[in-house]
Amino acid sequence: MDLKEWFADRRKRQENLEIKQPLTTEEYCALWRQCFQCRELIYTRDLHSNLSVCPKCHYHFRIGAWERISQLTDEGSFKEIDASLSSTDPLKFFDTDSYSHRLEEASRKSGLRDAIITGAAQIKGKAVALGVMDFAHFGGSMGSVVGEKVARLIEYALHNKLPLIIVSSSGGARMQEGILSLMQMAKTSAALEGLHEAGILYISILSEPTYGGVTASFAFLGDIMIAEPGARIGFAGRRVIEQTIRQKLPNDFQTAEYLLKHGQVDMVIERRQLAETISRLVDFHQTIEFRPSAVKPKIEVVSIIEKNK
Amino acid sequence: MASETKPVPLDFEQPLLALAQQIEMLENQLQSQPGLEADVKNLHEQYKILRRSIYSNLRPIDHLALARHVQRPYARDYFDRFDKNWIELHGDRKMADDPALVVGLVTVGPYKVVAIGTDKGRSLRQKQICNFGMPQPEGYRKALRMFEHAQKFALPILTLIDTPGAYPGMTAEEHNQAEAIALNLRVLASLKVPVVAVVTGEGGSGGALAIGLANRILMLEHAVYSVISPEGCASILWRSSDKVAAACEAMKMTAGEIHKLGIVDEVVKEPLGGAHTEYDQIAKTLQIALIRHLDTLTKLSPTRIKQDRLEKYRKIGSTIE
Numbered sequence: 001m002d003l004k005e006w007f008a009d010r011r012k013r014q015e016n017l018e019i020k021q022p023l024t025t026e027e028y029c030a031l032w033r034q035c036f037q038c039r040e041l042i043y044t045r046d047l048h049s050n051l052s053v054c055p056k057c058h059y060h061f062r063i064g065a066w067e068r069i070s071q072l073t074d075e076g077s078f079k080e081i082d083a084s085l086s087s088t089d090p091l092k093f094f095d096t097d098s099y100s101h102r103l104e105e106a107s108r109k110s111g112l113r114d115a116i117i118t119g120a121a122q123i124k125g126k127a128v129a130l131g132v133m134d135f136a137h138f139g140g141s142m143g144s145v146v147g148e149k150v151a152r153l154i155e156y157a158l159h160n161k162l163p164l165i166i167v168s169s170s171g172g173a174r175m176q177e178g179i180l181s182l183m184q185m186a187k188t189s190a191a192l193e194g195l196h197e198a199g200i201l202y203i204s205i206l207s208e209p210t211y212g213g214v215t216a217s218f219a220f221l222g223d224i225m226i227a228e229p230g231a232r233i234g235f236a237g238r239r240v241i242e243q244t245i246r247q248k249l250p251n252d253f254q255t256a257e258y259l260l261k262h263g264q265v266d267m268v269i270e271r272r273q274l275a276e277t278i279s280r281l282v283d284f285h286q287t288i289e290f291r292p293s294a295v296k297p298k299i300e301v302v303s304i305i306e307k308n309k
Numbered sequence: 310m311a312s313e314t315k316p317v318p319l320d321f322e323q324p325l326l327a328l329a330q331q332i333e334m335l336e337n338q339l340q341s342q343p344g345l346e347a348d349v350k351n352l353h354e355q356y357k358i359l360r361r362s363i364y365s366n367l368r369p370i371d372h373l374a375l376a377r378h379v380q381r382p383y384a385r386d387y388f389d390r391f392d393k394n395w396i397e398l399h400g401d402r403k404m405a406d407d408p409a410l411v412v413g414l415v416t417v418g419p420y421k422v423v424a425i426g427t428d429k430g431r432s433l434r435q436k437q438i439c440n441f442g443m444p445q446p447e448g449y450r451k452a453l454r455m456f457e458h459a460q461k462f463a464l465p466i467l468t469l470i471d472t473p474g475a476y477p478g479m480t481a482e483e484h485n486q487a488e489a490i491a492l493n494l495r496v497l498a499s500l501k502v503p504v505v506a507v508v509t510g511e512g513g514s515g516g517a518l519a520i521g522l523a524n525r526i527l528m529l530e531h532a533v534y535s536v537i538s539p540e541g542c543a544s545i546l547w548r549s550s551d552k553v554a555a556a557c558e559a560m561k562m563t564a565g566e567i568h569k570l571g572i573v574d575e576v577v578k579e580p581l582g583g584a585h586t587e588y589d590q591i592a593k594t595l596q597i598a599l600i601r602h603l604d605t606l607t608k609l610s611p612t613r614i615k616q617d618r619l620e621k622y623r624k625i626g627s628t629i630e
Contacts, residue, residue, distance in 0.1 A: 082630075090570070090627035091561050095546040144626035151623065173514075173536045175546065178560045179567055182536040183625040185515060186522045189494035190622045196495065213536070215487035216475075216515040221495055235487040235515075236477030244477050254482060264485050 035059050037230075051271045060228050060271055062208050064110070065117040065134035068167055072275050073130065077122035082152055086113045087145050091178050099176040103138075110137035114145040115170065118153040120162070124279035129157035131166040135209065140170035142214050143177040147184025150218055154191040163201040163282045168219040172212020185217035192221050201285040203278060206233045206256070206265065224281055225265040226274070227256035233265075316586050317379055321363060321371045328356050364581055367531075369557035372564075373539065375531035376471075376510045380585035382592070383442075384411050384426025384469040387509070390592035392416040395424070400451060404484075407448030409439045409476070410520075412455045417467065418600040420607070423459035425452050425520050426469035429510075442511075443476035446489035449519050453489075456496050463611075465503040465603055468520040471510030473538060475519065490519040497522040498622070501615050503606035505599060507577070508532040508564075509584070524618045525602045526572065528564035529591070530579040535562040572625060574602075 001009075033042050037059035047054075051071055052061040063071070069078050093099040107113060115138055118131040131153045133140045142150075150166070157164040173181040195202055204222025206215075208231035215235055227233060234254040242249055252258045256268045269277050318326050332352045335345055367375075375381075388395045388411070397413040400406040408428065415424040429442030452468075459466045475486050497504060497520075506523035512534030528534060535542075542556040543549060561567065564576045577598050580587040609617060 084630050085628050086630075088627045088629055091559070093559050095555070095559060144628050148626050148628050175537055175542050175560070177627070178536055178562065179534055179570065179572055180626060182514060182518055182534075183572060183622065185491075185518055186494055186498075187622045187625055189491060190498035190522070190619050193495050193498040193619075197499070213515055216490040216519075217494060218491070220485070220488040220491040234482050235475065235490070236482065240477045241479060241482065245479055247479075249479060253479070262483050262485070264488065 033061070036061075053271050058229065058270070060208065060230055062135055062169070064136055065112065065132040068132045068207075069117065069119075069121070069130070071271065072123055072132075072165075072167075072278070073121040074123065074125065078119050078130070079121070080117060080119040081156060082118060082149050083113070085145050085149055087143055087177075089176075090144070090180055091176070093176040093178070095176075102176070106138045110134060112137045114138075114149070115140045115142070116146045116149050118149045118156075120156070120160075123165070123275050123282070126279050126282045127162055128278075128282065129153055129160070129162040129164045131164075133167060133169045133214075135169040135171070138174065140168075140214075141172060141174035141181075142170060142184050142217075143174035143181050144184060146170075146174075147181075147187050150184075150188045151191040154188070154195055157200060157202075158195050158198055161198075161200060163203065163285065164195060165203050165205065165278060166218060166222075167205040167207055168210045168214055169207045170210055170212070170214040170219075172214060182213065185213050188218040189221060192218055196221075201282065203281055205274070205278075207231050209233065211235070211237060220264075225267075226277065227259055227265045227268050228274075229256055229268055229270055231256045233259055314380070316582065319371070319374045319378065321367070321374070325356065325360055325363065328352065328359060332356065360581065368554065369533075369563050369566075370539075370554040372531045373511075373533050373557055373562075375583045375585075376533045378583060378585050381471065381510050382584055382588050383428050383431075383471060384424075384509070385428060386588055387469055387592050387595065388413060388415050388424055388426065390589060391596055398455070401447045402454055403447070403450060405445070405447040407445050407451055409442055409444040409472070410448035410451055412451055415467070417596060417603070420465060420600065420603050422465045422467045422603075423455050424467045424469070425455055426509075427472040427520075429471060440476050442472045443474060443513075444472065444516060444519075445476050445478070445481050446484040446486045449475075449486075449489035449493050452520050453493055453496060456493070456500060459502050460500055463502055465505065465607065466500070466523075467599065468504070468506045468523065470506060470508045470512050470517045470521055471532075472513050472516050473511055474513035475516030490515050493519045494522050498619060499615065500618075501611035503603060503609075503614055504618065505602050505606070507595065507599075508534050508573075509595075513538060522618070522622065524606055524614065524621065525574045527575045527577055527595075527598060527602070528567065528573045529577050529584055529595070530564055531583055532564050533557075533562045534564075534567055534573075535560050 033044055033047055035054040038057035040056045052063045087103055089100045116133045121130045202222050203224045204219050206227045210233045232254050259265045260268050335349050392415045395413050395415040411428045412425045415422055427442050428439050430436035430439035504523040505525045506521040507527040509529050539553045539556040543552040567573045568576050580590045584591040
């Protein structure tokens with residue numbers, strides 16, 4: 001090999017060598033997440049193994065429906081129902097883009113058909129009917145599909161006498177289905193009336209963020225109301241209120257802790273404790289049937305009176 | 310409306326106004342030039358034709374303007390005309406009495422009903438007191454108390470809706486506006502007495518629905534009913550405040566369109582020119598419609614009445630599997 005060949009060979013080898021490009025922003029973001037609260041950089045895998053809660057400041061990241069289901073339910077126990085239900089475009093709604101196109105886009109981004117997943121599951125061994133909303137799909141907004149799936153889930157719980165658990169995360173009613181979306185508030189609340197009458201437990205879990213038509217219907221009708229730490233929950237949005245009353249609102253306004261202080265939720269529960277808490281609540285209410293035979297205060301009272309005589 | 314006050318004209322009525330001015334001018338000259346009589350008569354005819362044609366070609370935003378007309382009859386105006394001796398009741402029995410929500414005992418024809426309606430207030434002072442017709446949670450809890458009252462005494466419920474929506478304020482949130490609305494929805498679904506709701510002006514979102522879950526929903530011809538105010542919709546979807554007309558059109562919020570969607574049971578015809586031009590007439594038309602619906606509903610058994618309402622809402626929605 002003469003010198004010329006050697007150089008040519010080296011050049012070839014160098015060309016073939018893969019040059020490592022610096023990570024793109026997207027790849028970088030996939031690897032690392034920054035905490036919105038304490039600005040700490042967290043390795044994504046660590047974040048997921050910590051249930052998407054910041055290990056440093058306990059900030060609870062928004063999570064998708066499937067991630068929530070895998071966190072809450074016993075492995076392999078979740079059976080989805082009404083999976084194929086999807087939206088139509090009843091009003092032929094068009095703003096700067098058509099609703100049907102926006103629906104496709106939303107599904108492509110979120111990988112979901114609509115903003116809620118419903119089904120039967122076990123939580124720490126307790127059978128429940130479970131619905132989980134996903135804010136990443138169309139802002140978790142409630143249109144005909146969410147309304148119908150919630151109503152069917154309630155009927156499923158009623159029919160099978162299962163406690164109902166719904167994890168909400170929503171911007172409110174879906175404008176693109178107009179008045180039909182508004183009527184889903186009525187539909188879901190009316191369905192809950194059946195559950196209420198039958199004496200079946202409904203635990204409503206409010207996660208970041210839950211607003212508008214969803215709070216003003218099924219999300220605030222729980223027998224037990226649980227909120228996730230730091231979650232923002234309310235009827236009207238912060239900006240709308242500030243514009244209306246023309247004054248600044250306190251920083252913690254509409255947070256889960258603020259709601260607890262004002263008597264609107266029963267408890268604020270960390271994500272790590274959520275499944276355990278639900279399971280205990282379900283367990284407690286399963287034995288609520290009052291059996292007169294098991295309680296004997298009357299007889300004892302009589303005997304005490306007799307003794308006194 | 311009171312006879313001494315003239316109806317305030319709306320933007321789309323401008324051509325009519327111009328014509329009316331011409332007629333007035335000619336009429337003033339009639340004394341000196343009797344030959345003009347034929348022209349005046351002709352113009353009067355034209356005025357009638359133009360008015361009818363304007364009112365049969367209203368755009369959604371024109372309906373909105375009529376629904377929000379400052380002289381639009383409010384709940385009290387109707388209650389007064391249904392029953393001049395109606396009895397107003399007050400307070401939610403917990404903490405306050407919300408003037409934005411009027412409740413009372415009203416006789417409508419042969420029926421005694423528990424009546425609930427929103428009030429926007431007439432004078433500026435009243436408007437401020439009534440929060441421009443936007444109820445606080447206390448208002449919805451006052452309505453809730455009346456639902457229970459109706460259930461106890463087996464009285465039908467009549468609700469008249471004309472509100473931009475529930476009040477978005479700080480104390481409203483602290484007192485749990487969302488829960489107040491949600492609970493009303495569930496309790497309305499549970500009632501075994503007939504509920505008839507009428508959207509008389511603006512049906513603004515959850516704030517309207519909170520007293521609107523009913524066996525029969527009626528809408529006045531120019532009333533509107535929507536999931537969000539068109540202004541809100543325009544600013545969120547178009548990011549522009551001058552797209553209100555487009556938002557009105559896209560949301561399908563007029564009585565006719567909502568009737569076609571199968572949500573509203575009847576559209577009540579308004580006098581030509583809108584409800585504000587003839588208070589007595591619209592009250593009478595509405596009363597006849599109400600009695601007709603109450604006639605059918607009161608014939609049903611209490612369980613059937615509840616069932617009828619549940620079935621009505623269970624069906625609403627548009628999905629494919």
